[in-house]
Amino acid sequence: MSDKVLLAHGSGGKLAHEIIHNNFLSALDNPILNQLDDSAIINAEGKLAFTTDSYVVQPIFFPGGDIGKLAICGTVNDLAMVGAKPLYLSLAFIIEEGLPIKDLRKIIASIKETADEAGVIIVTGDTKVVNRGSADRLFINTAGIGIIPPGVNISGHNAQPGDAVIINGTIGDHGIAVLSQREGLGFTTKLESDCSPLNGLVAEMLEVSNAIRCLRDPTRGGLASTLNELAEQSGVSIRIEEDKIPVREEVGSACEMLGLDPLHVANEGKLVAIVDAEDAEAIVARMQKNQYGRDAAIIGEVQEEHPGRVVMKTRLGTSRIVDMLVGEPLPRIC
Amino acid sequence: MAIANDFRRSELVAGLVRSINQHATREARFMEFCGGHTVAILKNGIRQLLPPAIALTSGPGCPVCVTDNADLDKAIALARLPNLIMASFGDMLRVPGSSSSLQEARAAGSDIRIVYSPLDALELARTNPQKSVVFLAVGFETTAPGVAASVLQAKKEGLKNYYILSLHKLCPPITKVLLDSGEINIHGLICPGHVSAIIGSNPWQFIARDYGIPCVVSGFEPLDILQCVDMLTQQVARKEAKVEIAYKRSVTPQGNLTAIKIMEQVFQPAPSCWRGVGKVADSGLVLKPEFKDFDAELNFDFDPGPTKTQKGCICGDILRGVKTPQECKLFRKVCTPMSPVGPCMVSSEGSCAAYYHYGEEDVR
Ligand code: SF4
Numbered sequence: 002m003s004d005k006v007l008l009a010h011g012s013g014g015k016l017a018h019e020i021i022h023n024n025f026l027s028a029l030d031n032p033i034l035n036q037l038d039d040s041a042i043i044n045a046e047g048k049l050a051f052t053t054d055s056y057v058v059q060p061i062f063f064p065g066g067d068i069g070k071l072a073i074c075g076t077v078n079d080l081a082m083v084g085a086k087p088l089y090l091s092l093a094f095i096i097e098e099g100l101p102i103k104d105l106r107k108i109i110a111s112i113k114e115t116a117d118e119a120g121v122i123i124v125t126g127d128t129k130v131v132n133r134g135s136a137d138r139l140f141i142n143t144a145g146i147g148i149i150p151p152g153v154n155i156s157g158h159n160a161q162p163g164d165a166v167i168i169n170g171t172i173g174d175h176g177i178a179v180l181s182q183r184e185g186l187g188f189t190t191k192l193e194s195d196c197s198p199l200n201g202l203v204a205e206m207l208e209v210s211n212a213i214r215c216l217r218d219p220t221r222g223g224l225a226s227t228l229n230e231l232a233e234q235s236g237v238s239i240r241i242e243e244d245k246i247p248v249r250e251e252v253g254s255a256c257e258m259l260g261l262d263p264l265h266v267a268n269e270g271k272l273v274a275i276v277d278a279e280d281a282e283a284i285v286a287r288m289q290k291n292q293y294g295r296d297a298a299i300i301g302e303v304q305e306e307h308p309g310r311v312v313m314k315t316r317l318g319t320s321r322i323v324d325m326l327v328g329e330p331l332p333r334i335c
Numbered sequence: 336m337a338i339a340n341d342f343r344r345s346e347l348v349a350g351l352v353r354s355i356n357q358h359a360t361r362e363a364r365f366m367e368f369c370g371g372h373t374v375a376i377l378k379n380g381i382r383q384l385l386p387p388a389i390a391l392t393s394g395p396g397c398p399v400c401v402t403d404n405a406d407l408d409k410a411i412a413l414a415r416l417p418n419l420i421m422a423s424f425g426d427m428l429r430v431p432g433s434s435s436s437l438q439e440a441r442a443a444g445s446d447i448r449i450v451y452s453p454l455d456a457l458e459l460a461r462t463n464p465q466k467s468v469v470f471l472a473v474g475f476e477t478t479a480p481g482v483a484a485s486v487l488q489a490k491k492e493g494l495k496n497y498y499i500l501s502l503h504k505l506c507p508p509i510t511k512v513l514l515d516s517g518e519i520n521i522h523g524l525i526c527p528g529h530v531s532a533i534i535g536s537n538p539w540q541f542i543a544r545d546y547g548i549p550c551v552v553s554g555f556e557p558l559d560i561l562q563c564v565d566m567l568t569q570q571v572a573r574k575e576a577k578v579e580i581a582y583k584r585s586v587t588p589q590g591n592l593t594a595i596k597i598m599e600q601v602f603q604p605a606p607s608c609w610r611g612v613g614k615v616a617d618s619g620l621v622l623k624p625e626f627k628d629f630d631a632e633l634n635f636d637f638d639p640g641p642t643k644t645q646k647g648c649i650c651g652d653i654l655r656g657v658k659t660p661q662e663c664k665l666f667r668k669v670c671t672p673m674s675p676v677g678p679c680m681v682s683s684e685g686s687c688a689a690y691y692h693y694g695e696e697d698v699r
Contacts, residue, residue, distance in 0.1 A: 183451055257555065260371060260683060262378070317348050317557050319380025322694040327672040 006100040011130030024102070025092075025126060028109045029116075033089075033124040041124035043089055045148060050085035052076060053144035061108070061138050063179045065193030066269070069108035072141040073115040074198045074269055075220070081200040082216040082272065084155040084207060085147030087119060093127040095140040108139070119198035121145065153207065159214035160235035162305040165281035167274040169202065169288055170195065170296040172224050173252040176266035181255070192251045195270035202291045203272070209287045212277030219271050222326045225264035227273050228311045229325045235275075236308045241301030241323070243315050264313075265326040275303060344558065351561040352384050358565070358572040359388040364520060365567050366656055368506065369527035370397030370684030371555050377693035379557040381564075389568060392519070395509055395609065395654040396527055398474045399426045399682035403608035406502050407432035408639035410471050413500060413631060414445040420463060422456035423471040425449040430678045433643040453478075453485035453499075460489065460497035469631045472499045477529045479503045479620055480594035483601035486622065486629050498631040501621055504607055506530050507538045508618035514546050519656045523567035525560070526552040528582045533598075535590025536578050543576040554582035601626055610678070611651020648677035653686050660687040667691065 009016045026035070033041050054075050061068040073090065080087040092112065096105070116123060174195040181190045199218070206213060215235070219227035224246070232239045248263050256263050270293060276284055281299050288294030311323040367373055373393045376382065382391060395401050411432050414421035421437070428438045428449065441447040446466075450456050456470035472482045482499060489497040506527060513519055526539050531552045539550045549570035553563035563581040570576065580586050598620075607619025622630045647665050652658040660666050660679070670676040672688055679685035 260374070315379050315557070316344060317379055317381070317384060317561075318345065319383040321378060321380045322692070324692040324694075 004102050006096050006098055006102060006105060006130055008098045008130050008132065011096070011128060017128070021128060024105055024109055025128070028106075028113050029092075029123045029126075031122045031124070033122065034126070041089070041091075043124060043146075045088070045146065047151070048149040050080050050083050050147045050149055051144070052079040053142065054079060055140060055142045057137065057140050058179065059137060060179070060182050061104070063182050063194055064191075065174075065178055066196035067108055067111050068139060068141055069112040070115045070196050071269060072143045073112055073119060073121070074196050076143040076145040077119045077121060077198045077200050078218045078272070080145050080147035081203040082155070082218055083149065084153035084203065084213070084216065085149045086204070087121045087145055087147040087200050089124045089146045090116065090121050091125045091144045092123045093142040094129070095136050095142075096128065096130045097136040097138050098130055098133055100138055105139075115198060119200055150207070152211065155213060155216050157215050157217060157231050157234035160231055160237050160275045160303045161214065162237055162303055163278055164214060164275050164303040165278045165299050166228070166239060166241060166301040166303065167276060167281060167285060167288070168224065168246065168298060168300050169199070169272050169274075169294040170270075171247040171249045171252065172219070172268055172271060173248060173256065173263040173266035175269040176223070177252045177255045179267075180259070190251050190255065192249065195268055197270035197293050199270065199272055199293055202288060202293045205287055205291055206274065206284055209283050210276060210280035212280050213274055213284070214277070215273075215275040217273050219268050219273055221267045223263070223265040223267060224271075224273065225262070225311065225323045226325045228323065229309075231273070231275060232311050233309045235303075238304045238307045238310045238312065239301055240304055241311070241313050243313055245298055245300045247296045247298055264323060278302070347558055348384070348561065351558070351565050355389065355561070355565050355568050356386050358568045359386045360572055362388045362390075363522040363568065363571045364390040364392055365523040365525055365564065366392045366394045366519065366521045367525040368394040368396040368510065369525070369530070370400065370682065370686065370689075371529070372396070372525055372527070372553060372560065373686050374684055374689045374693075375555050375557065375560055377689045379560075381557060381560055384561070385564065389564065392521065392656045393653065393659070393686045394656050395513065395612075396475075396506070397654075397679070397682050397684040397686070398478070398504060399430060400650060400654055400678045400685050401504060401509075401609050402427075402430070402473055402502055402678065403610050404433050404644060405608055405639065405642045407436075408642060409632070409637070410500055410502075411435050411437055411440050412637040412639040413469055413635060414440045414447050416635060416637060418465075419446065419467045419469060419635075420459055421445065421447045421469050421471060422450045422459055423447060424451075424473060426682050427471060427473055429675065429681045431645060431675070431681075433640065453482045457485045457489060457494070457497060460494050461492075464496060467496050467498060467635075469498045469500055472501045472503055475504055475506055475527070475530050476533045476598070479602060480533060480591075480598045483597045486601050486626055487597070489629060490626070495628075498629055498634060499622070500631040501602070501619070502607075503602070503620035504609065505604065505618050505620065507534075507541070508615055509609060509612065510542065512612060512615050512618075513655060514542065514548070516655070521548065521656070522571050523549045523551070525563055525567070526550050528552060528554045528559070528585065531582070531590070532585045533591050533594050535588050536580050536586060537588050537590070539578050543578050547576045549576045550578045552578075552580045552582050552586050554585065609654075611654045645677050650677040650679045650687070653679055660690040663687070
């Protein structure tokens with residue numbers, strides 16, 4: 002057997018059968034997936050949440066994770082951000098021919114591990130192999146279904162003046178960890194991506210409070226873009242304090258060196274919660290007991306005037322507008 | 336720990352602000368040469384801390400912005416050649432030239448790759464021996480040593496398909512031109528930190544000596560900038576003009592001798608075209624004759640076409656410190672980071688982009 006993925010592996014013939022059985026089915030084994038019919042058949046009752054996302058990260062292995070872990074966490078987290086309990090995921094691979102089989106195996110193992118941790122099962126999947134140059138090593142798409150418990154109403158439209166803004170930990174870890182893997186940036190770091198499934202944390206937060214109004218994961222575009230989206234959707238302004246936002250020292254100094262703003266750097270295991278100020282401290286205390294919320298903090302508040310605007314009190318005591326990221330965050334030349 | 340640091344920082348800030356207020360006995364205008372400083376000043380709301388007597392003006396220090404349309408057109412024409420990979424810093428892709436941009440060329444099929452360093456471009460040359468790889472060498476003295484090192488390495492390895500298009504620019508000569516023009520009236524210069532880490536603070540001496548203008552090299556942390564403004568304000572109050580360093584952790588008077596040596600080994604000064612200024616003698620770098628095999632301009636046939644300027648865009652005036660972005664009629668209305676008209680709105684260090692993102696409106 003070849004040690005690389007070949008075009009023929011995606012042809013639907015014997016080789017395709019082999020790659021699916023030997024790699025995917027053996028690892029992800031569960032009764033629904035094992036049926037191998039054209040669609041998965043599942044039972045679900047209640048209000049359903051349904052989401053999808055595609056993952057194209059480069060490099061596909063990075064400190065603290067890989068594209069497989071990311072593909073599970075991203076979709077699990079999107080479900081968790083509307084308060085849903087994630088249950089079932091689909092998994093589709095687009096593979097550039099030549100990908101080493103051992104890399105594929107590693108990624109599938111990581112998918113299995115992450116899915117187990119999040120308590121979701123992969124119920125359906127697909128694999129395509131494309132010509133060299135038609136994809137960049139590996140692209141993954143996942144879609145997910147979850148159930149929203151009765152009484153939970155979480156949406157980006159719900160923020161109200163007076164609410165508190167919470168983050169579950171340090172920002173920018175994922176973006177800087179991935180960037181540090183690119184050649185020629187001239188810095189090395191022990192930093193790891195924060196990539197993690199947050200549904201457990203959200204479930205615990207919902208136990209403490211029924212006044213969680215908005216949840217959102219600040220992935221690409223960073224905290225700044227998420228806060229702007231929420232301010233816009235809810236027609237409020239958000240005021241945050243630079244001093245209160247947790248940033249690792251390595252992230253801070255890498256950002257200084259590269260001319261990036263930590264507020265614009267991507268996260269994969271972070272959530273922003275906007276909650277009734279009265280419950281805020283109890284929620285944060287509970288979050289801090291969870292491994293993914295240890296550095297949780299209240300970072301600001303929701304205000305009425307200047308709807309749509311996000312303002313930050315800087316460490317110097319001055320104020321400035323916090324804008325959405327436009328385009329890609331690019332290291333400076335000078 | 337974090338709390339102690341924050342406390343210490345606010346004490347330091349308060350001390351510097353007090354000192355600036357004390358010494359700002361007359362009106363003074365300081366120019367921050369570097370786009371990185373413009374961004375840091377706006378991002379940290381530093382103007383809000385300064386007394387009305389002290390004004391800050393942006394200068395020409397964004398390497399993307401000062402690249403002239405004629406040079407951008409050369410890069411775009413080169414990128415269109417068959418069998419050629421153009422390697423560029425990401426910021427350059429969206430900058431509009433006379434009639435197109437690298438991004439448009441890429442969409443039309445040119446092979447243009449974003450790299451983070453000339454070493455990435457060198458690696459492209461190694462892995463694509465059947466193609467020519469041209470590195471778009473944009474930048475000040477900060478990037479030139481790295482590019483010089485890549486050329487030396489290519490020579491050592493005998494790579495025959497690696498080229499650079501050198502659009503490098505030098506900071507002290509353009510500063511002299513701006514001061515000689517008499518267009519700007521400044522009382523102090525905030526000298527660029529990263530550039531001075533390479534060239535040292537000595538090359539700024541002529542400004543203090545010949546023009547009587549105080550110079551202080553600054554880092555990019557808000558405290559560095561405040562310290563720099565304080566030192567300039569004190570020099571003005573004492574009617575002094577000397578070169579000082581507010582960024583001692585990275586900058587010495589002599590600079591980085593290894594970097595300077597490698598730069599001088601590979602490059603020699605040449606005239607260069609600056610947006611809004613025109614041709615300035617000895618303000619650019621070209622490869623020395625012994626490295627001419629690596630010079631993209633000498634080794635390819637290409638036609639950049641006629642040079643045109645963007646109608647209504649006042650980037651040139653902004654780079655000379657004569658106008659501010661808000662004075663541009665297109666600012667925020669027609670020209671935004673999503674659809675930029677001029678380079679100052681594209682580059683992450685461009686003045687227009689910095690004013691757009693961090694605003695100067697009252698945010699208190
Ligand atoms: S706002 Fe746009 S058009 Fe006006 S000077 Fe700046 S870049 Fe040029």
